Amino acid sequence: MTAIAELRGLGMRFGPMAQGVHALQDIDLTVRPGEILGLVGESGSGKSTLGRCLLRLLAPTAGTVRFEGDDITAWPERRLRRLRSAMSMVFQDPWSALNPRMRIRALIEEPLLLHCALSAAERRARGEALATAVRISPDQLDRMPGELSGGQLQRVCIARAIATNPRLIVLDEPTSSLDLSVRAGILDLLAELRASTGSAMVFITHDLATLRLIADRVAVLYLGRIIEEGPAGRVLADPLHPYTQALLSAHLSADPAERSRRIRLQGEIPSPINRPPGCSFATRCPLAEPRCNAVQPPLLEQEPGHIAACLRVPEGSNRLVPPP
Numbered sequence: 001m002t003a004i005a006e007l008r009g010l011g012m013r014f015g016p017m018a019q020g021v022h023a024l025q026d027i028d029l030t031v032r033p034g035e036i037l038g039l040v041g042e043s044g045s046g047k048s049t050l051g052r053c054l055l056r057l058l059a060p061t062a063g064t065v066r067f068e069g070d071d072i073t074a075w076p077e078r079r080l081r082r083l084r085s086a087m088s089m090v091f092q093d094p095w096s097a098l099n100p101r102m103r104i105r106a107l108i109e110e111p112l113l114l115h116c117a118l119s120a121a122e123r124r125a126r127g128e129a130l131a132t133a134v135r136i137s138p139d140q141l142d143r144m145p146g147e148l149s150g151g152q153l154q155r156v157c158i159a160r161a162i163a164t165n166p167r168l169i170v171l172d173e174p175t176s177s178l179d180l181s182v183r184a185g186i187l188d189l190l191a192e193l194r195a196s197t198g199s200a201m202v203f204i205t206h207d208l209a210t211l212r213l214i215a216d217r218v219a220v221l222y223l224g225r226i227i228e229e230g231p232a233g234r235v236l237a238d239p240l241h242p243y244t245q246a247l248l249s250a251h252l253s254a255d256p257a258e259r260s261r262r263i264r265l266q267g268e269i270p271s272p273i274n275r276p277p278g279c280s281f282a283t284r285c286p287l288a289e290p291r292c293n294a295v296q297p298p299l300l301e302q303e304p305g306h307i308a309a310c311l312r313v314p315e316g317s318n319r320l321v322p323p324p
């Protein structure tokens with residue numbers, strides 16, 4: 001099966017060679033047809049940069065980006081234009097993603113106008129079908145963005161993102177700016193749309209617990225590198241990398257027995273301008289040893305499809321807290 005998108009040896013540096021920010025390094029990642037791949041990491045770990053490189057909204061400074069087998073790393077914008085209807089992006093903040101002076105109907109129809117040769121009547125009918133798919137009611141179509149709630153506006157953004165039947169949608173923290181009460185509805189909608197459209201989705205979040213509800217696979221980023229990746233069920237049930245274990249432990253319930261298993265990380269995150277030579281997590285890792293500062297841990301497969309970059313994983317001494 002041809003991958004939808006593939007990154008190989010991807011690197012992204014912003015700014016001058018010597019002092020630039022190394023936002024991404026040595027990223028190998030495959031997005032498979034129709035899957036939901038969760039991309040998780042703290043602020044500044046490179047999630048948005050990775051999402052933008054996948055869609056070639058950014059040109060990486062190293063490595064390759066493939067879309068459905070084509071190496072699009074160096075394609076000029078003119079050539080990328082014909083791929084634009086096959087990929088789309090949903091951003092965190094629906095208020096700034098939508099033109100406040102356009103009616104909802106026009107906003108939903110806009111991608112059809114740009115990318116599809118449809119008559120006005122066909123466009124209107126398709127726009128209404130899209131609105132129904134994301135549960136925007138007919139009477140809301142003639143309203144202005146200012147008259148809708150954040151959750152409803154994010155549904156409009158999702159309708160725009162699926163309008164041209166893209167094969168790949170990158171969603172960059174699509175629920176982070178929304179009230180908790182509407183988040184679950186958006187996640188349900190995305191799962192439903194994945195099933196009905198077959199689009200592959202890359203779901204970016206800093207919240208591992210969200211991925212439990214939606215992702216098939218999970219990749220964990222730390223300081224611009226993937227440090228763990230695998231089936232969501234495995235990564236979320238039995239995280240191998242100490243960083244993933246710490247991230248996940250933040251979601252343990254308030255139950256005192258569970259709370260005592262919570263891992264609080266101390267220490268500084270190294271600067272992305274001046275990275276240490278060994279494991280990037282060594283400054284905060286409770287299991288760090290001298291060798292961790294010398295050797296960059298390779299990403300090794302520990303079980304089928306489940307890889308992790310920690311020197312202790314192959315030895316089985318990687319548990320921050322023993323299993324209950």
Ligand SMILES: Nc1ncnc2c1ncn2[C@@H]1O[C@H](COP(=O)(O)OP(=O)(O)OP(=O)(O)O)[C@@H](O)[C@H]1O
Nearest residue numbers: 014021023042043044045046047048049050206272
């Ligand atoms: N245009 C830019 N110019 C310079 N540095 C940038 C630029 N975009 C991102 N960076 C830097 O690259 C690194 C990764 O940024 P990125 O926005 O991809 O992280 P993120 O994981 O999406 O963070 P957040 O969770 O806050 O959205 C950060 O150190 C950031 O400061």
Ligand code: SF4
Nearest residue numbers: 279282285292310311
């Ligand atoms: S390689 Fe060392 S510092 Fe890095 S995660 Fe593993 S134990 Fe921690």
Ligand SMILES: [Mg+2]
Nearest residue numbers: 047048049172
């Ligand atoms: Mg981001």
